[in-house]
Amino acid sequence: MTGHVAALYRHPIKGFTPEQLAHVDVAPGQGLPFDRLWAVENGPSGFDPAAPAFVPKQKFTVLMSIPRVAAARTHYEDDTGLLHAQAEGMPVFSGRLVEEAGRQAFAAWLSKLLPDDDLRGPLRVVTAPGAHRFTDHPQGQVSVVNLASVRDLSQKMGVELDPLRFRANLYVEGWEPWVENEWTGRPMMLGWARAEVFKPIVRCAATHVHPTTAERDLDVVKALFDNYGHMFCGIYLKVTAGGRISRGDAVTTPDAAPVETPEWA
Incomplete structure (x- = not known):
């Protein structure tokens, strides 16, 4: 047929903008290049970048548990490593997800967007080298x-x-x-x-x-x-x-x- x-x-960050x-x-x-290459931990998930393994989606900021995630509009630039994000009532974010400082800055931006009641702990953007994807x-x-x-x-x-x-x-x-x-x-x-x-x-x-x-x-x-x-x-x-x-x-x-x-x- x-x-x-x-x-x-593609969805560069798990749960965020296609x-x-x-x-x-x-x-x-x-999988597709840059598809679900990053995920945002909702409190400690046990994910180890040095030994990447499958982690259930419930450990991350995903739509099934936090609908407000869909309020963020994100766009990733392959050539620069820059992530851009915006949401109503929030300042525009730009940062390099390929750098730890950029990942921390995005987590801080996101923690102001998402309801406190939905957060189980500090947000942290995680990734791993190689072919690992957060499917x-x-x-x-x-x-x-x-x-x-x-x-x-x-x-x-x-x-x-x-x-x-x-x-x-x-x-x-x-x-x-x-x-x-x-x-x-x-x-x-x-x-x-x-x-x-x-x-x-x-x-x-x-x-x-x-x-x-x-x-x-x-x-x-x-x-x-x-x-x-x-x-x-x-x-x-x-x-x-x-x-x-x-x-x-x-x-x-x-x-x-x-x-x-x-x-x-």
Whole structure:
């Protein structure tokens, strides 16, 4: 089944503003460059940059626990290492996340934006050298959302869901609704890259937060379960061969091989 890349995003800081891309180059066993490269600890998380390992998202400032995170508008500059952030009623922030002083300054700025009741301890921006990314699943390198599935859920809920609620890397047009839930283990072409479907994405309360207003306004997880009997929306991929992915590129997964009928049947 063939679709195409309708939109392509990275999220340099886990939980914060998606940044739209025209194209991206991916490598085997890795996610998108600069995607979830940093995270903000909400009190000590146990993350060790010298021995980076998966840490549950609840340890960080993420939308499922702190909707106000969506009030910050962030933008990262690859070439300078500068992060820019703004929010209503706050001074504009600019600092280099590649430097400890810049990370501390952003944490200080953020601590004035987020409600005290939501903070479990000092905020700290963390990162690690190499390929480590702060994904929601340790093997969820690239996330893909089928826009037809989002529209089908919107129709069932009687609202127009912003696909950015689902914080995917790729948004795909051209697939039938919900077919992606049956593709675990299937190979896939993403532009010039190759991947394998790892598993469907189980959704959490982060999807309840409107990406513009920063308010919890819809129970998307309940709507998924009530209408479909599952809490999936999107799939995780593992990159198996590197290449460039661009907006408009084909996203193709082979049809399942037909089951041969035995001669004796």
